[in-house]
Amino acid sequence: MINLSYSEENYLKAIYHLAVNGNGKVTTNSISEKLLTKPASVSDMIRKLSDKGVINYKKYQGVHLTRLGKQMALKVIRKHRLWEVFLVEKLNFNWDEVHEVAEQLEHIKSPLLIKRLDEFLKFPKYDPHGDPIPDENGDFAESQPIELNEMGEGNSGILVTIKDTSAPFLKYLDKLSIHPGVKIKVVEKIEYDGSMQIELSKGKVMHISKEVSGNLLVTEEL
Amino acid sequence: MINLSYSEENYLKAIYHLAVNGNGKVTTNSISEKLLTKPASVSDMIRKLSDKGVINYKKYQGVHLTRLGKQMALKVIRKHRLWEVFLVEKLNFNWDEVHEVAEQLEHIKSPLLIKRLDEFLKFPKYDPHGDPIPDENGDFAESQPIELNEMGEGNSGILVTIKDTSAPFLKYLDKLSIHPGVKIKVVEKIEYDGSMQIELSKGKVMHISKEVSGNLLVTEEL
DNA sequence: GTAATTATTTAGATAAACCTAAAAATATAT
DNA sequence: ATATATTTTTAGGTTTATCTAAATAATTAC
Ligand SMILES: [Mn+2]
Ligand SMILES: [Mn+2]
Ligand SMILES: [Mn+2]
Ligand SMILES: [Mn+2]
Secondary structure (H helix, E strand, O other), rough: OOOOHHHHHHHHHHHHHHHHHHHEEEOHHHHHHHOOOOOHHHHHHHHHHHHOOOOOEEOOOOOOEOOHHHHHHHHHHHHHHHHHHHHHHHHEEEEEOOOOHHHOOOOOOHHHHHHHHHHOOOOOOOOOOOEEEOOOOOOOOOOOOHHHHHHHOEEEEEEEEOOOOOHHHHHHHHHHOHHHHOEEEEEEEOOOOOOOOEOOOOOOEEEEOOOOOOEEEEEEOO | OOOOOHHHHHHHHHHHHHHHHOOEEEEEHHHHHHOOHHHHHHHHHHHHHHHHHHOOOOOOOOOOEHHHHHHHHHHHHHHHHHHHHHHHHHOOEEEEHHHHHHHOOOOOHHHHHHHHHHHHOOOOOEEOOOEEOOOOOOOOOOOOEEEEEEEEEEOOEEEEEEEOOOOHHHHHHHHHOOOOEEEEEEEOOOOOOOHHHHEEEOOOOOEEEEHHHOOOOEEEOO
């Protein structure tokens, strides 16, 4: 399709993330901050990426991913997130230990490997941080996180954000083995007080109040 | 311990393999052939590796791995072979599709990853080509292949070489799903004619003559 | 044991991905 | 609107891993 170096892939990924958060246009300085390189180096790389047709670029005007560039960026992101699932689900990594290794694994070049890994993992839709995994075409469900108490009985989601970050609350969650990346299933909702019975990925079942569930943001699985 | 680049790791691995096959001393030209680089490039790299203390080198005298160098080489080989097992056992790659991908995966740096992968694969002793997998200390059983008909009842081995490479024989083996890398268990040996009942890794059971088993070299598992 | 051949090293280049320092363009502030 | 500050680019280096061509050492052949 087109061959990108390890470095070029990292630039595309950075540009993609900056474009999604900011609004479309991405500056030289923002890229250099994200990748911990100097602006001068970014200028160099930008010309190269522009020549390869993966970004549009006019001097001093910032950059935009082309259709091709976006596609390539999403391929790398797909690989990154699939590997993260593998590390957590199969190799028992904690959700916060996987990123660095995935940064390396995402650059392995083998379409067959990724196809088979996806199969092996049973076509996961979300990574351990609750971020969606693009399919082979780069499509994914852009589901915004909801409060756990809004999720319907029987449904599952992945915990992505803890709203109340006070020490006592985090300590309480830790005791319950609740941390970002954990998969939570709503077993039963109690109308009376808004509390709910939940089950974690590893089978642990527990009861939590509405106050607690209201402070947990999850991305609901389809 | 010491940090090696992707390229340096490949040189060490090549030197290790050349030293084991040839006898200890490894020449500039042999390295250049193996790695598909020019002798001049090898001379450059040799000086660098010597400075890092992983090889001993006197001009025009060829190179030797130091204790440290051998250790580092075996670390990479261990990773390569573990990944090959993963690809075959978990992702259903064929034995002849794994090498190229393993060449990439062997350079991923994460001690935890390899520890966990080893666990996940249940501490395999041989890779899909029948080559032994060094342990964390670089030790491995140097078992030389034997003919299948010499293997005892109830034991298993991995097929590493087919002695008779005539087309009809290879075709017959193919029909039986027998190919290098397959794990073969001897279920029963018939004294009368030297034939045997065998079972392949995927559960297939079959009966083969002494002529056939005598042409299959396997590395026996302990 | 000298000559021819082969192996190895050195010298000098190149491409990728960085860097620092300086110049040029753009944005901001009064 | 001009001066100041910020952002971005350019110019010129560096390091790593490669190359070609030329020089030198070692081996082999007669
Ligand atoms: Mn990540
Ligand atoms: Mn993630
Ligand atoms: Mn291999
Ligand atoms: Mn192998």
